[in-house]
Amino acid sequence: MTQNNVPVKVALIGLGWWGRKMTVVLQKARQDIEIVCAAEPNPAGAAFAKEHGFPCYPDDAAALKHSGVEAVILATPHSLHAEQIERAVAARKHIFCEKPLALTRAGAEKAVNACAAKKLVLGMGHERRFEPPVAAMIAAAQSGALGRLLQIEANFSHDKFVSLDASNWRLNPAEAPVGGMTATGIHLTDLSTLLLGPARDVRVSCEKLASNIPQGDTMSAHIRFKNGGTAYISATLATPFISRFALFGTKGWIDIRDKAHVESPAGWVVTSANTGSEISVKEIPPAEPVKDNLVAFAHAIRGKAAYQITGEELINNISILEAIIASAAQDGAIVNV
Structure with missing residues (x-):
């Protein structure tokens, strides 16, 4: 199997309502994208992750270190996006962020420019x-x-x-x-x-x-x-x-x-x-x-x-x-x- 046909390995950050929704829908897309770990401070998140066969860390910083992770999916409160994107960019991980990306134009520009500078794909939850x-x-x-x-x-x-x-x-x-x-x-x-x-x-x-x-x-x-x-x-x-x-x-x-x-x-x-x-x-x-x-x-x-x-x-x-x-x-x- 060539690299182009290998599923992208992602860390799902946030296992609340929408993070769980994405977990379920991605079961139908395993040939393209695979959740290999998650991060969620709520103990219920760890139980959900275990049910679905992947480990769960207490925070995104730990999940970024998980072997093979290429990208993160952020299903987290809006105020956390900036620092989580900054950490993901520093670790050279592609980023899919749930909306909104930021609450200010300056915040959006910072995220977009940071990803562009490292040639990272920035996806957005505008389904x-x-x-x-x-x-x-x-x-x-x-x-x-x-x-x-x-x-x-x-x-x-x-x-x-x-x-x-x-x-x-x-x-x-x-x-x-x-x-x-x-x-x-x-x-x-x-x-x-x-x-x-x-x-x-x-x-x-x-x-x-x-x-x-x-x-x-x-x-x-x-x-x-x-x-x-x-x-x-x-x-x-x-x-x-x-x-x-x-x-x-x-x-x-x-x-x-x-x-x-x-x-x-x-x-x-x-x-x-x-x-x-x-x-x-x-x-x-x-x-x-x-x-x-x-x-x-x-x-x-x-x-x-x-x-x-x-x-x-x-x-x-x-x-x-x-x-x-x-x-x-x-x-x-x-x-x-």
């Missing part, structure tokens, strides 16, 4: 790009089939956090500011800046209306882009699951709705129309975009294909996030990006 209907929408937009892109309307909401214990880091405003922005809204801004380019300014509303979630449960953001066009995104943490992304252009529009959370994909309903055509409604079968994103990361490490999320796109997205946090802190003031 929405790997959903088949979203990938088709991006291709249609970039080919010009939708004409001049004008506007985005998007919502990604759920109530999964309402029942979390108050000590959970996902309910800490310092870790996850502005309602559901870092949990779900960050995916929508990623797609928005990919399609419309760098943002110009943002204006945000964030309220606590129906829960005890300290960072608020109902947020919306209006984003204007430097090259023209706008995006309206919303992310609620106190309503049953809904995920919708709609893109409007002069020659057509596409509206994508998920049937279920990406945790358990159930497919999509895609409604669309082009100039002179009737409205079309299609059912798209389920896929596993979380797995596909991680496999794409592994393929980039092996040199099979470039990883499709660029450092510039990562920085542009975190620039929007930083402005959204600032606007919410200023009671919805317009903040330049």
